[in-house]
Amino acid sequence: MKRVLCLFMTMVVLTVGLAYLRETGEFGLRPVSDSNMPETNIADNEITSVTESSVENKKAASYSASEQTIHMQEGSDIVVSKKEDFLNEIGELTDDNRKVIKEQQEDCYAYSVLSENEQELYIEILWALQGFNDDVKLSSIDKDEVSRIFQCVLNDHPEIFYVDGYNYTQYTLGDMIKKITFTGTYNMDAEAVEVCRKQIDSYVNQCLRGLPSEADEYETVKYIYEYLINHTEYSDSSDNDQNICSVFIDGKSVCQGYAKATQYLLQRAGLKATLVLGEVSTGEGHAWNLVEIDGNWYYVDTTWGDASYQTVGKGQNHSDDKIPTINYDYLCVTTEQLNKTHTIDNVVELPYCTSMDANYYVKEGLYLLSVDEEQLSNIFKEGYDKGRTYITLKCASEEIYNELHKLLIQEQEIFHYLDCPDGVVSYTENLEQYSMSFWL
Numbered sequence: 001m002k003r004v005l006c007l008f009m010t011m012v013v014l015t016v017g018l019a020y021l022r023e024t025g026e027f028g029l030r031p032v033s034d035s036n037m038p039e040t041n042i043a044d045n046e047i048t049s050v051t052e053s054s055v056e057n058k059k060a061a062s063y064s065a066s067e068q069t070i071h072m073q074e075g076s077d078i079v080v081s082k083k084e085d086f087l088n089e090i091g092e093l094t095d096d097n098r099k100v101i102k103e104q105q106e107d108c109y110a111y112s113v114l115s116e117n118e119q120e121l122y123i124e125i126l127w128a129l130q131g132f133n134d135d136v137k138l139s140s141i142d143k144d145e146v147s148r149i150f151q152c153v154l155n156d157h158p159e160i161f162y163v164d165g166y167n168y169t170q171y172t173l174g175d176m177i178k179k180i181t182f183t184g185t186y187n188m189d190a191e192a193v194e195v196c197r198k199q200i201d202s203y204v205n206q207c208l209r210g211l212p213s214e215a216d217e218y219e220t221v222k223y224i225y226e227y228l229i230n231h232t233e234y235s236d237s238s239d240n241d242q243n244i245c246s247v248f249i250d251g252k253s254v255c256q257g258y259a260k261a262t263q264y265l266l267q268r269a270g271l272k273a274t275l276v277l278g279e280v281s282t283g284e285g286h287a288w289n290l291v292e293i294d295g296n297w298y299y300v301d302t303t304w305g306d307a308s309y310q311t312v313g314k315g316q317n318h319s320d321d322k323i324p325t326i327n328y329d330y331l332c333v334t335t336e337q338l339n340k341t342h343t344i345d346n347v348v349e350l351p352y353c354t355s356m357d358a359n360y361y362v363k364e365g366l367y368l369l370s371v372d373e374e375q376l377s378n379i380f381k382e383g384y385d386k387g388r389t390y391i392t393l394k395c396a397s398e399e400i401y402n403e404l405h406k407l408l409i410q411e412q413e414i415f416h417y418l419d420c421p422d423g424v425v426s427y428t429e430n431l432e433q434y435s436m437s438f439w440l
Contacts, residue, residue, distance in 0.1 A: 105126075117139070155347060204268055217271060225331050228262060229302060232252060234303070242260075256287045271292065273289050273291045281342075299332075305326055307325075328364075340432055341432065366394055390438060393437075398434060
């Protein structure tokens with residue numbers, strides 16, 4: 001008697017959408033509607049169970065996972081002996097494509113610190129997002145790894161401004177995960193992306209035309225820092241405030257938009273820069289940049305550079321044009337300086353930045369290693385000669401800051417450096433940053 005062998009095959013399709021979280025720059029799980037589930041066109045198979053779940057997540061309000069289990073028998077359209085056909089991916093990344101994309105990642109920080117296997121996954125996700133490619137087979141079956149590398153791709157590529165998140169489909173045979181396929185989710189179609197790119201290019205070209213041809217790397221970073229602050233309004237009213245469109249098209253954004261716009265311009269100017277995620281002292285999510293200048297890494301926070309100082313004391317009669325619009329405390333700072341107000345919570349390890357060579361105050365001669373009255377006199381004289389409206393002094397330590405404060409404020413020696421016909425001095429002080437600003 002011929003023995004009949006019945007083979008069962010289980011395919012579990014798990015699709016989860018990731019939603020962008022405002023300000024944090026991270027992606028969290030969100031509910032996926034039935035319309036987002038992949039269609040299953042397999043005949044003669046019995047759907048034996050469908051489950052829905054909703055799980056609370058500390059970074060997102062909630063998410064749901066929809067799971068579909070299909071038991072298959074030999075003799076149906078797809079049998080175990082043809083499982084390779086069954087698992088064949090729709091999107092395929094060729095070796096030639098991989099090679100080209102890898103060469104383009106030479107200056108991408110997150111990519112550079114990944115392992116070889118992680119870099120392969122990075123290339124696959126990047127290829128899917130750049131080309132709107134669906135159901136791309138990934139080389140990893142680790143869902144957490146996919147999430148982390150997805151964030152690495154976005155941290156390195158501010159030009160991918162049209163991505164909301166992604167869906168993944170997980171295929172299992174019995175209890176074993178056989179493969180995961182990846183599909184991005186987008187806030188605009190390819191045609192709309194091209195329209196935005198033309199507007200972005202117009203802004204970027206105009207900006208970089210003003211960059212002096214002889215500018216060195218520090219001067220390039222400073223120029224872009226100042227340009228963005230002077231041309232961007234801090235506001236969450238832009239629909240695109242988490243990407244570069246908010247800055248380059250709408251002219252207003254929040255930290256994520258500032259940081260990605262800064263990164264994009266620096267990359268276009270030929271410098272290495274990546275996005276950094278974390279929190280500030282208030283506990284709010286925040287984004288800023290890591291930038292390489294002359295072989296050393298520095299942190300740059302363009303958002304916190306866009307600030308209006310408040311005067312202290314009786315100096316409230318200054319007109320708006322004398323209120324400083326740029327705070328340089330966060331232009332090319334060390335890890336130690338950054339950690340006073342920021343907490344890094346990045347997807348990959350970042351270098352410990354120690355160099356002060358390209359720090360704004362060092363480069364501009366405003367960094368005090370001691371309280372030198374001759375240096376102070378030269379600083380204020382140069383400020384008046386160049387028509388500046390204010391001067392900011394930064395001290396190398398709390399001890400020097402206290403000494404400077406005693407000399408200029410308590411002993412009122414500031415009147416020897418300022419032209420104050422009304423006998424009133426307007427200034428701000430920041431003990432946390434060891435800095436003081438004086439209106440001229």
